[in-house]
Amino acid sequence: MDLGAIVADPGTRIIVCCGAGGVGKTTTSASLALAAAEAGRRVVVLTIDPARRLAQSLGLEELDNEPRRVHLPGLDNGSPGELHAMMLDMKRTFDDIVVAHSTPERAETILENPFYQTLSSSFAGTQEYMAMEKLGQLRAADTWDLIIVDTPPSRSALDFLDAPGRMSRFLDGTMIRLLTAPARAGGRAGMRLVGAGFMVFSRIISKILGGQLLRDISAFVAALDTMFGGFRERATATYELLRQPGTSFLVVAVPEPDALREASYFVDRLSAEGMPLAGLVLNRTHPPATTLLSSTRAEAAAEAVAETGGEGSALAAAALRVHAERMALAGREQRLADRFTSAHPEVGVRTVPASAGDVHDLDDLRAMGAVLTGPDDDPTSATPRTRVLPPR
Numbered sequence: 572m573d574l575g576a577i578v579a580d581p582g583t584r585i586i587v588c589c590g591a592g593g594v595g596k597t598t599t600s601a602s603l604a605l606a607a608a609e610a611g612r613r614v615v616v617l618t619i620d621p622a623r624r625l626a627q628s629l630g631l632e633e634l635d636n637e638p639r640r641v642h643l644p645g646l647d648n649g650s651p652g653e654l655h656a657m658m659l660d661m662k663r664t665f666d667d668i669v670v671a672h673s674t675p676e677r678a679e680t681i682l683e684n685p686f687y688q689t690l691s692s693s694f695a696g697t698q699e700y701m702a703m704e705k706l707g708q709l710r711a712a713d714t715w716d717l718i719i720v721d722t723p724p725s726r727s728a729l730d731f732l733d734a735p736g737r738m739s740r741f742l743d744g745t746m747i748r749l750l751t752a753p754a755r756a757g758g759r760a761g762m763r764l765v766g767a768g769f770m771v772f773s774r775i776i777s778k779i780l781g782g783q784l785l786r787d788i789s790a791f792v793a794a795l796d797t798m799f800g801g802f803r804e805r806a807t808a809t810y811e812l813l814r815q816p817g818t819s820f821l822v823v824a825v826p827e828p829d830a831l832r833e834a835s836y837f838v839d840r841l842s843a844e845g846m847p848l849a850g851l852v853l854n855r856t857h858p859p860a861t862t863l864l865s866s867t868r869a870e871a872a873a874e875a876v877a878e879t880g881g882e883g884s885a886l887a888a889a890a891l892r893v894h895a896e897r898m899a900l901a902g903r904e905q906r907l908a909d910r911f912t913s914a915h916p917e918v919g920v921r922t923v924p925a926s927a928g929d930v931h932d933l934d935d936l937r938a939m940g941a942v943l944t945g946p947d948d949d950p951t952s953a954t955p956r957t958r959v960l961p962p963r
Protein backbone atom coordinates (compact mmCIF):
# COMPACT_ATOMS: atom_id res chain seq x y z
CA MET A 572 0.00 0.00 0.00
CA ASP A 573 1.44 3.33 -1.05
CA LEU A 574 -0.24 5.79 1.32
CA GLY A 575 2.28 8.48 0.36
CA ALA A 576 0.96 8.42 -3.20
CA ILE A 577 -2.65 8.23 -2.05
CA VAL A 578 -2.48 11.33 0.19
CA ALA A 579 -0.49 13.29 -2.40
CA ASP A 580 -2.86 12.39 -5.27
CA PRO A 581 -5.11 15.40 -6.07
CA GLY A 582 -7.80 12.87 -7.01
CA THR A 583 -8.04 11.70 -3.38
CA ARG A 584 -10.62 13.97 -1.75
CA ILE A 585 -11.81 11.98 1.27
CA ILE A 586 -10.06 9.38 3.42
CA VAL A 587 -12.11 7.61 6.10
CA CYS A 588 -10.24 5.81 8.88
CA CYS A 589 -12.28 2.93 10.28
CA GLY A 590 -11.59 0.12 12.70
CA ALA A 591 -12.51 -1.45 16.02
CA GLY A 592 -12.35 0.57 19.26
CA GLY A 593 -8.98 1.81 20.50
CA VAL A 594 -6.83 0.63 17.58
CA GLY A 595 -5.48 4.05 16.58
CA LYS A 596 -8.06 5.56 14.20
CA THR A 597 -7.77 9.06 15.63
CA THR A 598 -3.97 8.94 15.73
CA THR A 599 -3.75 7.58 12.18
CA SER A 600 -6.14 10.26 10.90
CA ALA A 601 -4.13 13.06 12.49
CA SER A 602 -0.78 11.64 11.31
CA LEU A 603 -1.96 11.27 7.73
CA ALA A 604 -3.46 14.76 7.77
CA LEU A 605 -0.16 16.24 8.88
CA ALA A 606 1.74 14.25 6.25
CA ALA A 607 -0.66 15.40 3.52
CA ALA A 608 -0.39 19.05 4.60
CA GLU A 609 3.38 18.78 4.53
CA ALA A 610 3.09 17.29 1.05
CA GLY A 611 1.42 20.55 0.00
CA ARG A 612 -2.29 19.83 0.32
CA ARG A 613 -5.03 21.85 2.00
CA VAL A 614 -6.25 19.32 4.52
CA VAL A 615 -8.93 19.22 7.17
CA VAL A 616 -9.06 16.41 9.69
CA LEU A 617 -12.35 15.69 11.43
CA THR A 618 -11.45 14.04 14.72
CA ILE A 619 -13.83 12.37 17.14
CA ASP A 620 -13.05 12.32 20.85
CA PRO A 621 -9.29 12.81 20.47
CA ALA A 622 -7.16 12.24 23.57
CA ARG A 623 -6.78 15.52 25.45
CA ARG A 624 -3.09 15.94 24.77
CA LEU A 625 -3.50 15.19 21.08
CA ALA A 626 -6.29 17.76 20.86
CA GLN A 627 -4.06 20.34 22.53
CA SER A 628 -1.24 19.59 20.11
CA LEU A 629 -3.64 20.31 17.27
CA GLY A 630 -4.69 23.56 18.93
CA LEU A 631 -8.13 22.23 19.75
CA GLU A 632 -8.71 23.49 23.26
CA GLU A 633 -12.47 23.24 23.20
CA LEU A 634 -15.23 21.81 21.10
CA ASP A 635 -16.28 24.49 18.68
CA ASN A 636 -17.45 22.26 15.85
CA GLU A 637 -15.64 24.28 13.17
CA PRO A 638 -12.22 23.57 11.66
CA ARG A 639 -9.31 25.59 13.06
CA ARG A 640 -6.01 26.06 11.31
CA VAL A 641 -3.11 24.27 12.97
CA HIS A 642 0.03 26.35 13.12
CA LEU A 643 2.85 24.37 11.50
CA PRO A 644 6.20 26.13 11.87
CA GLY A 645 7.73 24.12 9.00
CA LEU A 646 5.08 25.28 6.52
CA ASP A 647 5.62 29.04 6.62
CA ASN A 648 7.97 29.14 3.62
CA GLY A 649 5.48 29.44 0.80
CA SER A 650 4.29 25.83 0.68
CA PRO A 651 0.63 25.64 -0.31
CA GLY A 652 0.04 23.02 2.40
CA GLU A 653 -2.34 23.81 5.26
CA LEU A 654 -3.63 21.71 8.12
CA HIS A 655 -7.01 22.39 9.68
CA ALA A 656 -8.45 20.31 12.47
CA MET A 657 -11.74 20.00 14.25
CA MET A 658 -13.42 17.88 16.89
CA LEU A 659 -16.91 16.70 16.15
CA ASP A 660 -19.52 18.08 18.53
CA MET A 661 -22.36 15.69 17.93
CA LYS A 662 -25.07 17.75 19.65
CA ARG A 663 -24.03 21.02 18.02
CA THR A 664 -24.05 19.39 14.59
CA PHE A 665 -27.57 18.08 15.22
CA ASP A 666 -28.75 21.48 16.52
CA ASP A 667 -27.31 23.19 13.45
CA ILE A 668 -29.30 20.89 11.15
CA VAL A 669 -32.48 21.68 13.03
CA VAL A 670 -31.86 25.42 12.88
CA ALA A 671 -30.92 25.31 9.21
CA HIS A 672 -34.07 23.43 8.22
CA SER A 673 -36.83 25.08 10.19
CA THR A 674 -38.32 28.38 11.21
CA PRO A 675 -36.86 29.97 14.34
CA GLU A 676 -39.99 29.19 16.42
CA ARG A 677 -40.13 25.58 15.32
CA ALA A 678 -36.40 25.14 15.86
CA GLU A 679 -36.81 26.39 19.40
CA THR A 680 -39.61 23.88 20.10
CA ILE A 681 -37.47 21.04 18.81
CA LEU A 682 -34.29 22.07 20.59
CA GLU A 683 -36.16 22.26 23.90
CA ASN A 684 -37.88 18.91 23.45
CA PRO A 685 -36.53 16.42 26.02
CA PHE A 686 -36.70 13.54 23.57
CA TYR A 687 -34.66 15.54 21.07
CA GLN A 688 -32.12 16.36 23.75
CA THR A 689 -31.67 12.69 24.61
CA LEU A 690 -31.53 11.64 20.99
CA SER A 691 -29.02 14.29 20.01
CA SER A 692 -26.62 13.58 22.84
CA SER A 693 -26.81 9.91 23.69
CA PHE A 694 -28.68 7.77 21.20
CA ALA A 695 -26.52 4.94 19.87
CA GLY A 696 -25.68 5.81 16.30
CA THR A 697 -26.10 9.56 16.59
CA GLN A 698 -22.35 10.07 16.59
CA GLU A 699 -21.91 8.03 13.41
CA TYR A 700 -24.80 9.82 11.79
CA MET A 701 -23.43 13.23 12.74
CA ALA A 702 -19.91 12.34 11.57
CA MET A 703 -21.42 11.64 8.14
CA GLU A 704 -23.43 14.87 8.31
CA LYS A 705 -20.33 16.87 9.14
CA LEU A 706 -18.42 15.18 6.34
CA GLY A 707 -21.18 16.23 3.95
CA GLN A 708 -20.95 19.82 5.20
CA LEU A 709 -17.17 19.95 4.90
CA ARG A 710 -17.34 18.52 1.40
CA ALA A 711 -20.02 21.00 0.37
CA ALA A 712 -17.92 23.93 1.64
CA ASP A 713 -15.26 22.94 -0.94
CA THR A 714 -12.57 24.78 1.02
CA TRP A 715 -10.21 21.83 1.39
CA ASP A 716 -8.75 19.54 -1.19
CA LEU A 717 -8.51 16.62 1.23
CA ILE A 718 -10.83 15.70 4.09
CA ILE A 719 -9.65 13.03 6.52
CA VAL A 720 -12.39 11.54 8.65
CA ASP A 721 -11.86 9.77 11.93
CA THR A 722 -14.74 7.50 13.03
CA PRO A 723 -16.42 7.12 16.44
CA PRO A 724 -15.12 4.70 19.06
CA SER A 725 -17.67 2.00 18.24
CA ARG A 726 -17.26 -1.61 19.22
CA SER A 727 -17.49 -2.58 15.57
CA ALA A 728 -16.08 -0.84 12.52
CA LEU A 729 -19.29 -1.67 10.69
CA ASP A 730 -21.21 0.67 12.99
CA PHE A 731 -19.94 3.64 11.03
CA LEU A 732 -21.72 2.32 7.95
CA ASP A 733 -24.74 0.85 9.73
CA ALA A 734 -25.63 3.16 12.58
CA PRO A 735 -26.90 6.11 10.49
CA GLY A 736 -29.24 3.82 8.59
CA ARG A 737 -30.38 2.22 11.81
CA MET A 738 -31.08 5.58 13.33
CA SER A 739 -32.97 6.85 10.31
CA ARG A 740 -34.99 3.64 10.18
CA PHE A 741 -35.82 4.17 13.83
CA LEU A 742 -36.96 7.74 13.25
CA ASP A 743 -38.81 6.92 10.06
CA GLY A 744 -39.93 3.51 11.27
CA THR A 745 -43.34 1.97 11.64
CA MET A 746 -43.23 2.03 15.42
CA ILE A 747 -42.60 5.75 15.62
CA ARG A 748 -45.15 6.42 12.88
CA LEU A 749 -47.79 4.46 14.77
CA LEU A 750 -46.98 6.05 18.07
CA THR A 751 -47.10 9.51 16.62
CA ALA A 752 -50.07 9.00 14.30
CA PRO A 753 -52.52 10.86 16.56
CA ALA A 754 -50.20 13.82 16.91
CA ARG A 755 -49.52 13.94 13.20
CA ALA A 756 -53.15 13.62 12.22
CA GLY A 757 -53.97 16.23 14.83
CA GLY A 758 -55.95 15.74 18.02
CA ARG A 759 -59.39 14.18 17.97
CA ALA A 760 -59.53 13.71 14.22
CA GLY A 761 -56.38 11.66 14.55
CA MET A 762 -57.98 9.42 17.13
CA ARG A 763 -60.91 8.70 14.84
CA LEU A 764 -58.49 8.01 12.06
CA VAL A 765 -56.40 5.40 13.83
CA GLY A 766 -59.29 3.64 15.52
CA ALA A 767 -60.07 2.26 18.93
CA GLY A 768 -57.78 -0.75 18.72
CA PHE A 769 -54.81 1.48 18.24
CA MET A 770 -55.81 3.69 21.13
CA VAL A 771 -55.70 0.67 23.46
CA PHE A 772 -52.28 -0.22 22.08
CA SER A 773 -51.14 3.34 22.46
CA ARG A 774 -52.33 3.48 26.07
CA ILE A 775 -50.37 0.34 26.89
CA ILE A 776 -47.26 1.71 25.25
CA SER A 777 -47.60 4.98 27.07
CA LYS A 778 -47.90 3.09 30.37
CA ILE A 779 -44.62 1.39 29.56
CA LEU A 780 -42.75 4.37 28.14
CA GLY A 781 -44.45 7.05 30.18
CA GLY A 782 -47.00 9.38 28.68
CA GLN A 783 -44.72 12.40 28.74
CA LEU A 784 -41.97 10.65 26.78
CA LEU A 785 -44.51 9.55 24.22
CA ARG A 786 -45.81 13.10 23.85
CA ASP A 787 -42.22 14.34 23.54
CA ILE A 788 -41.49 11.83 20.80
CA SER A 789 -44.71 12.65 18.99
CA ALA A 790 -44.07 16.37 19.06
CA PHE A 791 -40.49 15.93 17.97
CA VAL A 792 -41.20 13.62 15.06
CA ALA A 793 -44.17 15.68 13.93
CA ALA A 794 -41.97 18.78 13.87
CA LEU A 795 -39.17 16.99 12.05
CA ASP A 796 -41.56 15.55 9.51
CA THR A 797 -42.58 18.93 8.22
CA MET A 798 -39.01 20.16 8.41
CA PHE A 799 -37.26 18.03 5.86
CA GLY A 800 -37.94 14.97 3.83
CA GLY A 801 -37.16 12.40 6.48
CA PHE A 802 -33.97 11.14 8.00
CA ARG A 803 -33.75 8.20 5.70
CA GLU A 804 -33.19 10.29 2.59
CA ARG A 805 -30.62 12.33 4.44
CA ALA A 806 -28.72 9.28 5.58
CA THR A 807 -28.85 7.88 2.05
CA ALA A 808 -27.47 11.09 0.60
CA THR A 809 -24.49 11.16 2.96
CA TYR A 810 -23.90 7.46 2.40
CA GLU A 811 -23.75 8.07 -1.35
CA LEU A 812 -20.98 10.58 -0.75
CA LEU A 813 -18.82 7.73 0.48
CA ARG A 814 -19.21 5.86 -2.79
CA GLN A 815 -18.07 8.71 -4.97
CA PRO A 816 -14.73 8.45 -6.74
CA GLY A 817 -12.07 10.20 -4.69
CA THR A 818 -13.17 8.57 -1.43
CA SER A 819 -10.84 6.02 0.07
CA PHE A 820 -11.30 3.87 3.17
CA LEU A 821 -8.42 2.96 5.40
CA VAL A 822 -8.96 0.14 7.86
CA VAL A 823 -6.96 0.33 11.07
CA ALA A 824 -6.33 -2.70 13.27
CA VAL A 825 -3.89 -3.93 15.88
CA PRO A 826 -2.32 -7.40 15.60
CA GLU A 827 -4.91 -9.06 17.82
CA PRO A 828 -7.54 -11.61 16.74
CA ASP A 829 -10.62 -9.47 17.53
CA ALA A 830 -9.38 -6.34 15.79
CA LEU A 831 -8.31 -8.28 12.71
CA ARG A 832 -11.61 -10.14 12.60
CA GLU A 833 -13.36 -6.75 12.62
CA ALA A 834 -11.04 -5.56 9.87
CA SER A 835 -11.93 -8.65 7.82
CA TYR A 836 -15.68 -8.04 8.15
CA PHE A 837 -15.19 -4.45 7.20
CA VAL A 838 -13.10 -5.22 4.12
CA ASP A 839 -15.75 -7.71 2.92
CA ARG A 840 -18.47 -5.17 3.49
CA LEU A 841 -16.66 -2.43 1.56
CA SER A 842 -16.14 -4.68 -1.41
CA ALA A 843 -19.79 -5.79 -1.30
CA GLU A 844 -20.86 -2.13 -1.38
CA GLY A 845 -18.39 -1.16 -4.07
CA MET A 846 -16.54 1.25 -1.81
CA PRO A 847 -12.83 1.76 -2.48
CA LEU A 848 -10.36 0.48 0.08
CA ALA A 849 -6.87 1.98 0.38
CA GLY A 850 -5.63 -0.84 2.59
CA LEU A 851 -5.01 -2.01 6.13
CA VAL A 852 -2.90 -0.21 8.71
CA LEU A 853 -1.64 -2.77 11.21
CA ASN A 854 -0.87 -0.49 14.11
CA ARG A 855 1.17 -1.07 17.27
CA THR A 856 3.22 -4.05 16.13
CA HIS A 857 6.25 -5.20 18.13
CA PRO A 858 9.16 -5.95 15.82
CA PRO A 859 12.27 -7.18 17.65
CA ALA A 860 15.53 -5.22 17.60
CA THR A 861 17.12 -8.00 15.55
CA THR A 862 15.92 -11.22 14.00
CA LEU A 863 19.37 -12.82 13.86
CA LEU A 864 18.76 -14.60 17.16
CA SER A 865 15.71 -16.85 17.39
CA SER A 866 13.48 -17.05 20.45
CA THR A 867 14.60 -20.61 21.25
CA ARG A 868 18.29 -19.79 20.95
CA ALA A 869 17.88 -16.65 23.06
CA GLU A 870 16.13 -18.69 25.81
CA ALA A 871 18.91 -21.30 25.77
CA ALA A 872 21.59 -18.59 25.82
CA ALA A 873 19.85 -16.88 28.76
CA GLU A 874 19.99 -20.11 30.75
CA ALA A 875 23.62 -20.75 29.87
CA VAL A 876 24.65 -17.21 30.80
CA ALA A 877 22.72 -17.32 34.08
CA GLU A 878 24.45 -20.60 35.05
CA THR A 879 27.93 -19.06 34.74
CA GLY A 880 26.95 -16.73 37.61
CA GLY A 881 29.63 -14.28 36.51
CA GLU A 882 29.51 -10.51 36.82
CA GLY A 883 26.62 -9.05 34.79
CA SER A 884 25.26 -12.51 33.96
CA ALA A 885 21.86 -11.77 35.54
CA LEU A 886 21.46 -8.64 33.43
CA ALA A 887 22.60 -10.39 30.23
CA ALA A 888 20.20 -13.27 30.89
CA ALA A 889 17.33 -10.83 31.46
CA ALA A 890 18.10 -9.00 28.21
CA LEU A 891 18.18 -12.29 26.32
CA ARG A 892 14.81 -13.26 27.81
CA VAL A 893 13.28 -9.94 26.75
CA HIS A 894 14.53 -10.61 23.24
CA ALA A 895 13.11 -14.16 23.33
CA GLU A 896 9.72 -12.75 24.34
CA ARG A 897 9.81 -10.06 21.67
CA MET A 898 10.63 -12.66 19.01
CA ALA A 899 7.77 -14.87 20.16
CA LEU A 900 5.34 -11.92 20.24
CA ALA A 901 6.40 -10.69 16.80
CA GLY A 902 6.02 -14.25 15.49
CA ARG A 903 2.43 -14.37 16.78
CA GLU A 904 1.69 -10.96 15.29
CA GLN A 905 3.14 -12.03 11.97
CA ARG A 906 0.98 -15.16 11.89
CA LEU A 907 -2.14 -13.05 12.54
CA ALA A 908 -1.12 -10.66 9.77
CA ASP A 909 -0.46 -13.59 7.41
CA ARG A 910 -3.86 -15.07 8.16
CA PHE A 911 -5.48 -11.75 7.22
CA THR A 912 -3.42 -11.49 4.05
CA SER A 913 -4.22 -15.01 2.89
CA ALA A 914 -7.94 -14.28 3.36
CA HIS A 915 -7.60 -10.91 1.57
CA PRO A 916 -4.61 -11.14 -0.77
CA GLU A 917 -5.76 -8.04 -2.66
CA VAL A 918 -5.55 -5.75 0.39
CA GLY A 919 -2.34 -3.76 0.87
CA VAL A 920 -0.92 -3.71 4.39
CA ARG A 921 1.31 -1.26 6.21
CA THR A 922 2.63 -2.14 9.67
CA VAL A 923 3.29 0.60 12.22
CA PRO A 924 5.46 -0.38 15.19
CA ALA A 925 4.26 0.68 18.63
CA SER A 926 6.18 3.70 19.77
CA ALA A 927 7.55 3.80 23.31
CA GLY A 928 4.96 6.31 24.53
CA ASP A 929 1.60 7.61 23.37
CA VAL A 930 1.40 9.53 20.09
CA HIS A 931 0.45 12.99 21.28
CA ASP A 932 2.40 15.87 19.84
CA LEU A 933 3.22 17.06 16.34
CA ASP A 934 6.63 15.37 16.38
CA ASP A 935 5.02 12.04 17.30
CA LEU A 936 2.45 12.51 14.54
CA ARG A 937 5.16 13.35 12.04
CA ALA A 938 7.11 10.22 12.97
CA MET A 939 4.00 8.05 12.60
CA GLY A 940 3.13 9.82 9.33
CA ALA A 941 6.60 8.99 8.00
CA VAL A 942 6.06 5.29 8.73
CA LEU A 943 2.58 5.38 7.17
CA THR A 944 3.57 7.20 3.99
CA GLY A 945 7.26 6.26 3.70
CA PRO A 946 8.96 3.84 1.32
CA ASP A 947 8.31 0.12 1.69
CA ASP A 948 11.56 -0.61 3.53
CA ASP A 949 12.45 0.96 6.83
CA PRO A 950 15.87 2.46 6.00
CA THR A 951 17.25 1.90 9.50
CA SER A 952 16.39 -1.81 9.87
CA ALA A 953 15.68 -2.71 6.23
CA THR A 954 12.51 -4.42 7.53
CA PRO A 955 9.78 -4.33 4.88
CA ARG A 956 7.02 -2.12 6.23
CA THR A 957 4.44 -4.59 5.06
CA ARG A 958 5.66 -7.09 7.63
CA VAL A 959 6.14 -7.39 11.37
CA LEU A 960 9.15 -9.71 10.90
CA PRO A 961 11.44 -9.68 7.87
CA PRO A 962 10.89 -12.77 5.69
CA ARG A 963 13.33 -15.61 6.32
Ligand SMILES: Nc1ncnc2c1ncn2[C@@H]1O[C@H](COP(=O)(O)OP(=O)(O)OP(=O)(O)O)[C@@H](O)[C@H]1O
Pocket residue numbers: 590591592593594595596597598599619620621622722723724725854855923924925926927928929930931939
Ligand atom coordinates in the same frame (compact mmCIF):
# COMPACT_ATOMS: atom_id res chain seq x y z
N1 LIG B 1 1.74 3.35 16.93
C1 LIG B 1 1.43 3.68 18.19
N2 LIG B 1 2.36 3.57 19.18
C2 LIG B 1 2.07 3.88 20.46
N3 LIG B 1 0.88 4.35 20.86
C3 LIG B 1 -0.09 4.48 19.94
C4 LIG B 1 0.13 4.16 18.56
N4 LIG B 1 -1.02 4.42 17.89
C5 LIG B 1 -1.91 4.87 18.80
N5 LIG B 1 -1.35 4.92 20.03
C6 LIG B 1 -2.00 5.34 21.29
O1 LIG B 1 -3.09 4.47 21.54
C7 LIG B 1 -4.17 5.17 22.12
C8 LIG B 1 -5.43 4.94 21.30
O2 LIG B 1 -5.25 5.55 20.02
P1 LIG B 1 -6.45 6.31 19.29
O3 LIG B 1 -7.12 7.23 20.22
O4 LIG B 1 -5.92 6.86 18.04
O5 LIG B 1 -7.39 5.06 18.99
P2 LIG B 1 -8.86 5.10 18.40
O6 LIG B 1 -8.98 3.93 17.47
O7 LIG B 1 -9.16 6.44 17.84
O8 LIG B 1 -9.70 4.83 19.70
P3 LIG B 1 -11.29 5.04 19.89
O9 LIG B 1 -11.92 3.83 19.27
O10 LIG B 1 -11.44 5.08 21.39
O11 LIG B 1 -11.64 6.31 19.22
C9 LIG B 1 -3.73 6.62 22.21
O12 LIG B 1 -3.30 6.89 23.51
C10 LIG B 1 -2.59 6.73 21.22
O13 LIG B 1 -1.65 7.71 21.59
Ligand SMILES: [Mg+2]
Pocket residue numbers: 596597598619620621721722723724
Ligand atom coordinates in the same frame (compact mmCIF):
# COMPACT_ATOMS: atom_id res chain seq x y z
MG1 LIG C 1 -10.68 7.79 18.36
